[in-house]
């Protein structure tokens with residue numbers, strides 16, 4: 269049994285910088301024809317100079333793979349001139365509430381105080397990508413943030429807003445309420461719940477932000493992905509940390525999935541008799557929603573077992589050592 273996917277896209281990736289960038293960028297570029305590159309470096313990618321520098325770094329690390337990096341700026345109080353200058357080089361601007369996840373200390377303290385920037389982004393047609401969590405109780409952060417999404421979607425009806433890595437039934441419902449809301453969802457949030465992270469022995473390699481939630485949340489996300497919901501895109505949020513930052517007190521948040529995303533999804537969609545919808549979920553919806561035209565590639569997956577490697581250099585992937593039933597046979 270085999271499956272062909274045309275120009276798969278990963279609409280939410282962390283490539284990091286320096287040595288880690290060189291490890292992970294080729295792994296994504298080996299399977300994907302493009303992806304949205306997140307700007308939460310230290311310091312963040314929040315100026316045109318830094319954006320152009322990082323774009324070059326990413327292109328260098330990707331090497332000869334056919335892969336379009338869709339770059340983002342880290343949200344701050346930009347001037348109109350800065351937005352106009354950046355627009356040709358970015359797919360959108362990523363907003364992090366301060367302290368919400370890895371390297372987001374410089375994020376926004378009060379989202380709704382930035383309405384003047386959202387208004388300019390709406391006028392210039394620059395999409396807003398959002399890490400949607402409040403500073404409330406960890407399981408309630410996304411559900412509470414839905415009020416902010418609702419306010420933004422209502423106040424700026426032409427602003428294209430992506431709810432990044434949604435994890436709750438509440439966010440899935442919201443997607444149906446507003447035409448200008450779209451969302452990414454990760455493979456891991458379609459597969460795991462909080463029980464897999466902390467229900468038994470603590471599993472640091474499944475610890476991420478937003479944290480995996482309840483079974484009914486996962487089921488709602490999965491139903492939307494399998495359907496497939498036309499405003500839902502695959503964004504892996506693949507987020508590498510070296511093993512000593514995961515297997516330690518003070519475990520860093522992030523799950524590394526880049527090299528196994530397509531086999532994981534083929535297994536999951538086949539299990540639910542929805543393989544025919546995987547193309548839309550991993551490419552077609554993103555192309556339409558962001559109006560991008562990635563390089564033409566074809567990924568051939570075959571139903572043959574694969575053991576997930578224990579490590580990629582210093583990084584432990586999700587489900588290391590586990591056998592899954594699909595693998596990537598060829599990319600052309």
Ligand SMILES: [Zn+2]
Nearest residue numbers: 280282306505
């Ligand atoms: Zn992320």
